[in-house]
Amino acid sequence: MKKRILAYGRLSEAQLAQLANEFEIQQFHGLTSANDPAFRAALAKAHGLIGSSVAIPAELLDEAPHLEAIASISVGFDNYPVEALTQHGILLCNTPDVLTETTADTGFALIMATARRVVELADFVRRGDWQKSIGPEHFGSDVHGKTLGLVGFGRIGAAVARRGALGFGMQVRYAMASPKPVLEEELGAERRTLDELLAESDFVCVTIPLSDTTHHLIGADELTRMKSSAILINIARGPVVDETALIEALEEGRIRAAGLDVYNHEPLSQDSPLPHMSNVVALPHIGSATHETRNAMAQRAVDNLILALSGNRPISLVNEEVWESRRGA
Template sequence: MKKRILAYGRLNDDQLAQLGHDFEVLNFPGLASADDPAFRSALPDAHGLIGASLAITPQLLDEAPHLEAIATISVGYDNYPVDALTRRGILLCNTPDVLTETTADTGFLLIMAAARRAVELAEWVKRGDWQAGIGPERFGSDVHGKTLGMIGFGRIGAAVARRGALGFGMRVLYSNASPKPELEAELGAEHHEMDALLSESDFICVTVPLNADTEHLIGEREFALMKPSAIFVNISRGKVVNEAALIEALEMGRIRAAGLDVFEQEPLSPESPLPHMTNVVALPHIGSATHETRTAMAQRAVDNLILALRGERPISLVNDAAWRSV
């Protein structure tokens, strides 16, 4: 009997066929909740799960006694109880590398758009308000030659910094990471304590993963340390930032602007003032949302799951301890 896979991510026909060659695949396109009756009824016989944006709980795992591996179509894995998976010997695989450059593009897009007030001024033109030359009240800020502070300096953080240092001649500071001599040599990056980074940077970009240590890492105290001219960018997870404190900092002029691809609640509540603020560029979590990258992410997840269910080590494994226990 073939092992069973429950698929609930955006997989194309070729990817579903690849999985179906050796496994039984039950596809749940557009699955919005793990409470879906058909999905729950299929769990007891599932050996693998593949998808994204579905919260997996220990209670859900109790209903899947044969589960061997989960392949998430994402880099982040805050929707998964890693410790519970590891105790059960269930492999959790993710998709780093394939979205690094695309997400870094999005981060630098936000830096540029917020600095040059691109969205605000595009709307100004669209309304027909462009009747004369641009005056100082609508001037933006230069990006080249400024100081870029990276909170988090993993793959994506380094890729954003590389764009700033090599493309725009920016001074790069980084925190929330161990010293990285190779990046310091390549980019001239400087390792700083976060308070110093916040006070010195013209642009502050957050790329840390969400966990117990980073939830609300940036709040009222941190915004108070930033320059009034600072531009804050978040491409990590919404809950890394205390959104109420961010809104207050923007309204009170404690910082100049923000570029945001992630929010505490997604989709963003219609009641949120953020998308209506002229000094905010708000995007609908598009960090990796290109045809090429999403296809590559799904393919990495497929490859991971096939290897895992064959008893081979996946390409991208989150919980190495689970592999060692297999």
Template sequence: MDEQTKSWRIVAVRRLSEAQLEALSEVAEVDYFEDVDESNRADFMAALSRAHGLIGGKLELNEAMLAEAPALQVVSTISVGYDHLPLKALNQRRILLCNTPDVLTETTADTAFMLIMATQRRLVELSNLVRDGGWRTHIGPEYFGIDVHGKTLGIVGAGRIGAAIARRGALGFGMPILYTAASSKPALEQQLGAKRRELNDLLAEADIVCLSVPYNSDTHHLIDADALARMKTTAALINIARGKVVDEPALIEALHSGGIRAAGLDVFVEEPLPPDSPLAAMDNVVTTPHIGSATHETREAMAQLAVDNLLGTLIGSGPLTAVNEHVWRRADAIEET
């Protein structure tokens, strides 16, 4: 590797294997941080100030930090979502942003369906009943769940993950599928018999409402008190999108009052979920700690795609999955500092 290439610098944070770090080290000087907190923030910022590339999971980055990183050319996040990153500022500074779609689609759809099953059949509540010694006689109607097969599944956001959830519901459980999307999805309609609905109509018709939309200003509190009031009192809400897509206090009230029957939540406004949150103690809520893509195979594939995006940009072959590809400049245009 020539000295010009080796003069590139990369900051890596979390989720990278030794083999992936070695691959990065072959083309650049790498500063690796297992985590970033107050104890090493100064070291992290010093490394970032010299870096051409930043890669990692749950990256912390804002406009003030970008101002301290004049050489930065590419940010490669190990996630499909990028609402935690300042896209507008990255565009203004012509910094490429790469994410990791596709490789987590099926795993995240599995998580959604796990929450659907657990919520409908009261899995956690009944498992706790057995664990705590409360199972002393035949289970009666007070512990019965609700069937999944044949129920109407409403998908709010029919992108890659939403479509994968719809396939599981329609093909595996015979569920009629409703969906919302900015445009119609002919493949879903032809293959699964899915029907496009406006959000309010979907909420009123669906037995299970599954949120699979990106978080932005348009989807902030998309599910608020009015939206929850439109749902059936027997319906369940599943959220694998982002916590702020739902008005959490309104959801808690709807669950307490019987406005909706149950919720399965993998994401929350505040993460980790505070132990004193009402959501953590409600029998009609199934909570998981943001594990949508959390399998060994998928997290490895996500990290590898992030590495390939970063290396592809630095060596000039180009990123595989860029959010803002229009700002990309080839490696030979990178100004070394």
């Protein structure tokens, strides 16, 4: 008898057919919560899950006695109780690598847009306010030759740094990461403490994963340490930055601008001042949102799930210890 999987992510017809060839599939279109009654009922017979953007609470695992693997269509895994999954012997797979370059493109687009005030001045033209040559009140700032600070220096941070160093001659600093001698040699990157990086950087780009230790890592004190001319870019997870403190710093001019693709709560509340501030470029979490990359992420998740449920090691695995314990069993 085929194993049963629950699918709640965006998959192509070809990917669904690939899964159907191996498993019995139950689809949940538009699922927004794991507490959906039909989804909870289906968990009782599920061997695998594949999807994204739905948090799986630890307590639900007791209702899934047959669950062997979760294939998340994402690189981040803050929606999943990793420790509880590991205790239950459930493999958690994600999709790093395939979205690295696309997310870095988004980060650098935010750097360019905030520095050159692209959105603000495009709106200026759209309103018909461009009646004469612009003056200093509308000038932006250069990106080339400036100092780019990466908070976190994993795959995405390194990809942003390559764009800055090799394409724009930027000086690269990084913090909250282990030493990266290869990248230091390639990009001239220099490791700093977080406080040092904040004080030196013209652009502070946050790429570090969300965890208990990085929640509100960038708060009021950290924002105070930045240059008043500096720009904050967040393409990691919203709660890594204290949003209330950021709004206050922007309103008071303690930093120059912010480029944001992620927020404390998504979708962003209509009551938030962020999208209405002239010194903020606010995007709707588009980091990996291209046709090519989203399809590649979904395919990686499909491949991960097929491998995991057939007794093989997935390509991308978060809790390696579960696989090691299975091998030793």
